[in-house]
Amino acid sequence: MRWVFLFLLVLNLFYYVWHQQQAPLRAKEVAPIALYQGQQRDIRLLSESDELPKKREALPATRTEEVCLFLGGFSSDEEARRVEQRLVSLDIASSVMPLDVAAGVDYWVYLPPLASRQASLRQLKELQARKIDSYIITQGDLSNGISLGMFPRMESADNVLSRLREAGYEPLLRELPRAQRNYWVRIEPFARRLVGDVLLAQLGNDFNGLGHQLMPCEGVAVAQ
Numbered sequence: 001m002r003w004v005f006l007f008l009l010v011l012n013l014f015y016y017v018w019h020q021q022q023a024p025l026r027a028k029e030v031a032p033i034a035l036y037q038g039q040q041r042d043i044r045l046l047s048e049s050d051e052l053p054k055k056r057e058a059l060p061a062t063r064t065e066e067v068c069l070f071l072g073g074f075s076s077d078e079e080a081r082r083v084e085q086r087l088v089s090l091d092i093a094s095s096v097m098p099l100d101v102a103a104g105v106d107y108w109v110y111l112p113p114l115a116s117r118q119a120s121l122r123q124l125k126e127l128q129a130r131k132i133d134s135y136i137i138t139q140g141d142l143s144n145g146i147s148l149g150m151f152p153r154m155e156s157a158d159n160v161l162s163r164l165r166e167a168g169y170e171p172l173l174r175e176l177p178r179a180q181r182n183y184w185v186r187i188e189p190f191a192r193r194l195v196g197d198v199l200l201a202q203l204g205n206d207f208n209g210l211g212h213q214l215m216p217c218e219g220v221a222v223a224q
Helices: 002-022 033-041 077-089 117-129 154-166 189-194 197-206
Strands: 067-074 094-111 146-151 172-187 211-216
Touching: 067 077, 067 094, 067 189, 077 094, 077 172, 077 197, 094 154, 117 146, 146 154
Parallel strands: none
Antiparallel strands: 067 172, 067 211, 094 146, 094 172
């Protein structure tokens, strides 16, 4: 039995070697170079693609400033309150606002502060002895200086300056803006459409001196 087994084993080995020699060689398939180059042309960088959405910088939204209708301006708060009550009775939202507006310039004649308060007080007594209206300044950048008057016209201030210079003093002049307080009735933006030309004409007849104008709701300097 052992010889039979060895004989079969040798026979199988012989058959395997013979079968390998009879199998045909297969050539490895290589893709044409033209196809490879075509695939290369189809490859694009992300930055070169036209299909990618372009980045756009977000533009800040432009804030539209609200504009209110103002009725006025009155010299007294009471008259503005009466206009407000009329509007409230018509269901028109409104409120009274005091506003300080420039109304001209005042001219201040003064003597600058001396080295000490005692020196300024001696100068004040000297001026008063000469019957020159004057008083000591107690606050501000001219503290301890001497005020010689506030004048609404430049001509009046020049006359005082001339007299003091003739008396041997060296007065100075400062222009101060003069503010005038007026009272206005502000109509809220959503209620502005309720105030037409007919109502404005009626209010103008009932309230002497009433005017109207459009101004920024938040851009008006309100005097406290």
